[in-house]
Amino acid sequence: MRFFPDLAAAALIAACAQAAPAPAASAQRAVAVVAGGCFWCTEADFDKLPGVLSTTSGYTGGKVANPTYEQVSGGDTGHIEALRIVYDPSKTSYAKLVAHLLRTVDPLDLGGQFCDRGYQYRSAVFVADAHQRRIAQASKARAAAVLKKPVATLILPAANFYLAEDYHQDYYKKNSTKYRFYRWNCGRDKRLAEVWGGKNKRARPTRLRSWRHTQRLDWAKFRDPLVTAKGERRAHVALDHLETLWINTGTLCNLTCRNCYIESSPTNDALVYLSLAEVEAYLDEAQRLGTREIGFTGGEPFMNRDAIPMIRSALERGFDVLVLTNAMRPMRRFDEQIGALLLDFRDRLTMRVSLDHYSKAVHEAERGPGSWDKAIDGLRWLAAHNAQLAVAGRHMVGEGEAQARAGYARLFDGLGVAIGAFDPSRWCCSRKWTQLPTCRRSPRPAGASSECRRAR
Numbered sequence: 001m002r003f004f005p006d007l008a009a010a011a012l013i014a015a016c017a018q019a020a021p022a023p024a025a026s027a028q029r030a031v032a033v034v035a036g037g038c039f040w041c042t043e044a045d046f047d048k049l050p051g052v053l054s055t056t057s058g059y060t061g062g063k064v065a066n067p068t069y070e071q072v073s074g075g076d077t078g079h080i081e082a083l084r085i086v087y088d089p090s091k092t093s094y095a096k097l098v099a100h101l102l103r104t105v106d107p108l109d110l111g112g113q114f115c116d117r118g119y120q121y122r123s124a125v126f127v128a129d130a131h132q133r134r135i136a137q138a139s140k141a142r143a144a145a146v147l148k149k150p151v152a153t154l155i156l157p158a159a160n161f162y163l164a165e166d167y168h169q170d171y172y173k174k175n176s177t178k179y180r181f182y183r184w185n186c187g188r189d190k191r192l193a194e195v196w197g198g199k200n201k202r203a204r205p206t207r208l209r210s211w212r213h214t215q216r217l218d219w220a221k222f223r224d225p226l227v228t229a230k231g232e233r234r235a236h237v238a239l240d241h242l243e244t245l246w247i248n249t250g251t252l253c254n255l256t257c258r259n260c261y262i263e264s265s266p267t268n269d270a271l272v273y274l275s276l277a278e279v280e281a282y283l284d285e286a287q288r289l290g291t292r293e294i295g296f297t298g299g300e301p302f303m304n305r306d307a308i309p310m311i312r313s314a315l316e317r318g319f320d321v322l323v324l325t326n327a328m329r330p331m332r333r334f335d336e337q338i339g340a341l342l343l344d345f346r347d348r349l350t351m352r353v354s355l356d357h358y359s360k361a362v363h364e365a366e367r368g369p370g371s372w373d374k375a376i377d378g379l380r381w382l383a384a385h386n387a388q389l390a391v392a393g394r395h396m397v398g399e400g401e402a403q404a405r406a407g408y409a410r411l412f413d414g415l416g417v418a419i420g421a422f423d424p425s426r427w428c429c430s431r432k433w434t435q436l437p438t439c440r441r442s443p444r445p446a447g448a449s450s451e452c453r454r455a456r
């Protein structure tokens with residue numbers, strides 16, 4: 001399980017678990033209890049099954065009454081994160097549910113599930129009677145035969161089921177972006193594809209390439225937001241100021257650049273999509289914290305259909321807004337709406353366009369054929385609509401800073417776009433993306449110098 005702090009941190013941990021009486025079974029309702037590692041994922045995997053009426057996340061199998069999430073994830077309670085499923089026996093069966101569990105876990109794993117380690121994350125079937133036990137044993141034997149390896153999924157007697165905190169119920173629905181990020185990082189679907197491969201229609205190889213930097217992290221160390229892997233209280237620093245809130249609108253992009261920091265592409269939907277409602281909740285917090293600026297990035301922010309209302313909402317609340325875009329077709333779909341934003345909020349809205357280099361050849365080597373002309377068209381369009389502009393560029397290995405800035409200056413002059421390319425104090429290391437100074441393109445007599453301000 002992962003913890004994702006909100007801006008003001010904390011406040012997310014809900015009340016203690018409560019013992020939950022099992023719902024009464026009837027001809028239309030029956031109950032199964034299973035464990036598949038993180039219960040956020042188990043719930044998501046079972047909610048979509050036909051015949052499942054409801055699911056509840058909780059803890060079971062241990063000796064501690066009314067355990068908290070912190071206690072269970074700490075591993076000393078004997079409880080396992082589990083899911084109670086109420087289903088309609090006329091539409092599905094206990095056998096189908098157990099088979100579904102085995103196909104949505106790594107049944108070979110003795111030490112937990114995926115990135116969640118420890119007994120509390122073991123896969124298990126909690127059987128209520130001899131009939132359920134026989135079905136579970138048969139299903140386990142079938143899985144072992146298919147995989148040709150012993151199956152480690154536990155078959156345990158049903159026990160008191162304690163509801164998990166409200167925060168955990170329907171987590172995948174209430175926090176879809178965080179949930180998807182967690183699931184991706186945990187490597188669940190990747191491992192399912194490895195274990196079950198073509199034997200499992202549900203386990204498809206993830207479309208996501210690994211996010212190299214985060215994959216190096218030992219996520220087990222960050223399981224608990226308050227306590228380290230060694231059981232020590234984490235140090236913390238109070239948040240007293242937030243200058244800029246960056247909002248990642250999603251990882252989808254119309255391009256697949258070779259060195260994209262987040263491996264965006266037309267199919268990388270690991271972070272798709274932050275909604276307007278979610279952004280407004282963050283903006284509420286940012287207002288309370290006195291934040292000055294909201295930055296929008298991605299992926300390409302304009303791949304998110306809520307991009308314009310998100311930007312407008314931030315501007316209407318009085319924030320300065322900085323949008324990072326490749327200025328290509330996704331942005332141009334919104335010409336009219338962006339034009340309206342520029343009319344209403346030009347002084348507080350900055351569009352930062354990514355140009356990988358001042359030459360078409362190098363830019364397209366990174367970004368793909370055909371990417372240059374469209375980006376330049378977008379840059380020109382923004383300039384023609386008096387947008388406050390910045391450009392993110394970089395210089396090549398063996399190319400000096402002065403040479404690169406001179407190249408960008410020539411480009412901007414040739415385009416008639418007023419962006420100052422010379423500001424050595426804003427230039428950083430070789431081969432890094434660098435933001436060039438922002439210039440206000442205010443109406444002025446031909447030949448007058450532009451009024452520039454430093455990039456943020």
Ligand code: SF4
Nearest residue numbers: 253255257260264299
């Ligand atoms: S345009 Fe930006 S977000 Fe899209 S792939 Fe390239 S670097 Fe990544």
